[in-house]
Amino acid sequence: MAMKKYVPEPFRIKMVETIKMTTSEERDVAIKKAHYNLFNLASEDCYIDLLTDSGTNAMSHNQWAGIMRGDEAYGGSSSFYKLVNTAKNMFNYDYIQPVHQGRAAEKVLFPLLLEKGKVAISNMFFDTTRAHVELAGARAIDCVVEEAKDPSDRKKFKGNMDVKKLEEAILEHGPEKVGLVVMTVTNNSAGGQPVSIENMQAVAAICRKYHIHLNIDAARQAENAYFIKRDEEAYKDHSIKEIVRLMFETGDTFTMSAKKDGIVNMGGLLGVKDEEKFSELIFKIKANTISFEGFISYGGLSGRDMESLAIGLEEALEEDYLDYRVGQMEYLASLLDDVGIKYQSPVGGHGVFIDAKAMFPHIPYNEFPGQVLAIELYKEAGIRTCDIGSYMLGNDPDTKEQLEADFEFTRLAIPRRVYTQAHLDIMAEALIAIQKRAATIKQGYKITWEPPILRHFQAHLEPL
Numbered sequence: 063m064a065m066k067k068y069v070p071e072p073f074r075i076k077m078v079e080t081i082k083m084t085t086s087e088e089r090d091v092a093i094k095k096a097h098y099n100l101f102n103l104a105s106e107d108c109y110i111d112l113l114t115d116s117g118t119n120a121m122s123h124n125q126w127a128g129i130m131r132g133d134e135a136y137g138g139s140s141s142f143y144k145l146v147n148t149a150k151n152m153f154n155y156d157y158i159q160p161v162h163q164g165r166a167a168e169k170v171l172f173p174l175l176l177e178k179g180k181v182a183i184s185n186m187f188f189d190t191t192r193a194h195v196e197l198a199g200a201r202a203i204d205c206v207v208e209e210a211k212d213p214s215d216r217k218k219f220k221g222n223m224d225v226k227k228l229e230e231a232i233l234e235h236g237p238e239k240v241g242l243v244v245m246t247v248t249n250n251s252a253g254g255q256p257v258s259i260e261n262m263q264a265v266a267a268i269c270r271k272y273h274i275h276l277n278i279d280a281a282r283q284a285e286n287a288y289f290i291k292r293d294e295e296a297y298k299d300h301s302i303k304e305i306v307r308l309m310f311e312t313g314d315t316f317t318m319s320a321k322k323d324g325i326v327n328m329g330g331l332l333g334v335k336d337e338e339k340f341s342e343l344i345f346k347i348k349a350n351t352i353s354f355e356g357f358i359s360y361g362g363l364s365g366r367d368m369e370s371l372a373i374g375l376e377e378a379l380e381e382d383y384l385d386y387r388v389g390q391m392e393y394l395a396s397l398l399d400d401v402g403i404k405y406q407s408p409v410g411g412h413g414v415f416i417d418a419k420a421m422f423p424h425i426p427y428n429e430f431p432g433q434v435l436a437i438e439l440y441k442e443a444g445i446r447t448c449d450i451g452s453y454m455l456g457n458d459p460d461t462k463e464q465l466e467a468d469f470e471f472t473r474l475a476i477p478r479r480v481y482t483q484a485h486l487d488i489m490a491e492a493l494i495a496i497q498k499r500a501a502t503i504k505q506g507y508k509i510t511w512e513p514p515i516l517r518h519f520q521a522h523l524e525p526l
């Protein structure tokens with residue numbers, strides 16, 4: 063396959079941040095001290111930090127100017143109104159509640175729709191989203207399309223919900239037991255894979271048929287809209303803004319981590335489409351927000367955070383930016399194609415998810431191949447990534463047995479507007495070096511300590 067040309071940055075650099083170069087010996091000490099958990103590393107010890115694209119974005123000069131304009135009033139600040147009006151207009155929703163990050167929106171909303179004995183169904187739950195379903199006492203079911211589970215299957219829209227499976231799951235549990243359907247766009251856990259408008263509309267129709275609440279988990283709405291415009295024939299002449307409105311029209315509510323496509327470092331939103339129909343729900347959302355997040359006109363955010371988020375939401379929908387953004391993923395993926403390194407393909411919107419199972423076929427799921435590759439990338443080049451596989455998935459909440467994930471990925475999440483073409487080249491070189499010695503890495507890791515929920519953030523590991 064021909065190498066993809068790098069899409070040049072539609073911006074220039076005004077401020078720089080020095081990063082430390084480390085030696086291989088220093089990294090061996092640091093990773094051991096971190097109990098082989100990359101979340102425990104000091105960022106100073108990482109040369110290229112791809113742990114997440116969440117909150118690691120570079121803001122624009124306009125956003126930084128917004129920081130200075132932030133209105134820090136407790137009640138009714140102008141920055142609150144600016145954010146709410148921007149979001150209402152962008153998504154065409156009646157009610158917008160700022161919160162401090164995505165999981166805060168989940169914490170506010172999910173207990174209002176779920177309880178013990180209920181289930182929630184998604185194309186794929188993100189880890190905190192699954193955790194908030196379980197914290198509300200309910201159980202989480204994934205119904206992603208089958209092709210998502212085959213990293214080499216290059217079908218478009220591999221983030222889609224399998225609508226047949228969705229309907230079967232609804233009938234199996236009984237519609238009255240399904241408290242919530244969650245459409246995650248893009249589908250983070252499946253590799254930042256997009257969801258088509260056609261699929262979002264089909265899911266909305268099923269939810270209407272069975273009177274089930276549909277929430278959009280909209281962390282990466284801009285990247286999803288870009289893929290729709292590029293790959294869904296019926297929408298190629300629509301603007302990104304029009305596509306975003308069509309996507310959001312399918313939901314009753316949305317929860318959003320603005321730390322992704324809000325291009326800020328902290329923030330989240332919760333939206334309700336129809337103020338009249340959901341007046342009771344909005345009343346309860348306000349009550350929960352005040353208890354958990356702060357007064358409704360700031361929801362755990364500073365005025366300056368709300369001001370910069372209002373600007374970031376707009377910048378994320380600029381087509382030149384999205385061409386460059388997704389172009390970075392495609393460039394890195396094309397370097398891997400050249401040498402046969404497998405990843406979730408076609409490449410998604412916010413990172414390259416390396417197929418660690420393919421790189422280490424001899425390492426079983428309960429020795430965490432995705433974590434093995436993450437540790438090797440750190441040792442090789444100071445690149446910090448994370449496992450998206452059985453290590454992240456954790457144990458069955460009922461039986462406490464280690465679950466086997468559908469895939470074992472190591473995620474290279476690319477922060478927005480942060481790294482250059484040369485950094486991407488270093489990522490590819492490190493992966494190639496590891497692939498060459500993959501057979502000499504005989505065993506994985508075992509967990510020596512873990513907390514009961516969201517264990518991958520804190521667990522301690524040891525090489526076997």
Ligand SMILES: *Cc1c(COP(=O)(O)O)cnc(C)c1O
Pocket residue numbers: 116163164165166188190191246247250279281318319320321322329330
């Ligand atoms: C990041 C993310 C969340 C949680 O958001 P936070 O801001 O990290 O709390 C929820 N869903 C998806 C799909 C995400 O990517």
